[in-house]
Amino acid sequence: MxxxxxxxxxxxxxxxxxxxxxxxxxxxxxxxxxxxxxxxxxxxxxxxxxxxxxxxxxxxxxxxxxxxxxxxxxxxxxxxxxxxxxxxLKEKVTLAELMKVNIDQNNHRVMVGRGIRHGVYAGQAVIDDRGVIGQVTDVMPFNSKVMLITDPGHAMPVQVQRTGSRTVVYGTGSVSVLRVPFLNQNADIQVGDVFISSGLGGRFPNGYPVAEVTKVEFIQDEAFMRVSAKPIAKLDRANHVLLLSRERPEPSVVVAEGQANTP
Structure with missing residues (x-):
């Protein structure tokens, strides 16, 4: 070292x-x-x-x-x-919000946020921006129940926009299907035709779109053909609707519980 x-x-x-x-x-x-x-x-x-x-x-x-x-x-x-x-529109309208939707096979109703305090009355027509939704059935101070046109107890006078021929469309319990049971075999009707409100009965104003024909069947030896149509309005998919104000109508064929099951 x-x-x-x-x-x-x-x-x-x-x-x-x-x-x-x-x-x-x-x-x-x-x-x-x-x-x-x-x-x-x-x-x-x-x-x-x-x-x-x-x-x-x-x-x-x-x-x-x-x-x-x-x-x-x-x-x-x-x-x-x-x-x-x-x-x-020529009619006075009230804007209403959909508050509740209650739809099953036997009941197609919605609740809207307008009532007696807003001038709503039973039988008042309800539409959206596309066509007819239904009509008011029960009125409370601030809310009202609306029966949709697809309710199995609902019937509505209509006419074919293309030809002007008149008939009645019925709810089926399906939100996408209406039935048209009383068209003669020789009636001028075809897929794609549009039914509009006829104004008969005084409940729905004339000329509002209701449904489009989706199926036409000719049945041998039967007096009437089988016609199905789909609603044009958004029904349960709408967020807001319009209530049309007119003179209060007399009872008409529009709500026909017994007729809805007529063959």
Whole structure:
């Protein structure tokens, strides 16, 4: 050691040993470095999870806000269509919001947010921007029940827009199907024809779209053909409707519980 300290004879040896031992020193430091890296990862993992959860939360919040904006836009478009429709009508109209929908096989009714306090009365016609929805059956101070044209107890006088021939359409209990049981075999009717309100009975004004013919069957040895139609109005899918105000009508064929089951 004394020689090593006072001379340079052993310098080459020291350099050789340093080079030879450097891999061993590097390997010796690996466990410590690896442990420090793993420790850093583990300590950062909770923060990563929290950040991920926050991002997911923000994503779903933005998603819900986008859906809400889209819904509001569609509702505004629907209201705009109703407003345009009301401006074209001769009748006085009242805008009403759908509050409740009650539809099953034997009952097609909706609740609207207008009642006696708003001038609503039983038998009042209800439409949307596309066509006839139904008519008011029960009136309360602030709400009213509306029977849809697809209710199995509902019947409505109509005429074929193309030919002017008159008939009656009946509800079937299906929100997408109306039946037209009293058209003679020689009647001029075809798929795509549109039924409009005829004005008979004084309950529904003349000329409002009601349904489009979807099926025509000629049955041998029967007096009447079988005709089906689909409602044109959105019925249970509407958010708002228009109540048409006219003179209060006398009882008519429009609501005919017994006739609805007539073959």
């Amino acid at each position: 004394l020689v090593d300290a006072r001379t340079t004879w052993l310098e080459p040896t020291r350099n050789f040993m340093a080079v030879a031992l450097s891999p061993i020193q590097a390997l010796a430091s690996v466990p410590a470095a690896t442990g420090a890296w793993i420790g850093g990862v583990l300590s950062a993992e909770p923060n990563i999870k929290i950040a991920h959860q926050n991002l997911r939360k923000e994503y779903f919040q933005l998603k819900s806000e986008t859906l809400l904006l889209r819904t509001l836009q569609e509702e505004n478009e629907g209201l705009r269509s109703l407003l345009d429709a009301s401006q074209r």
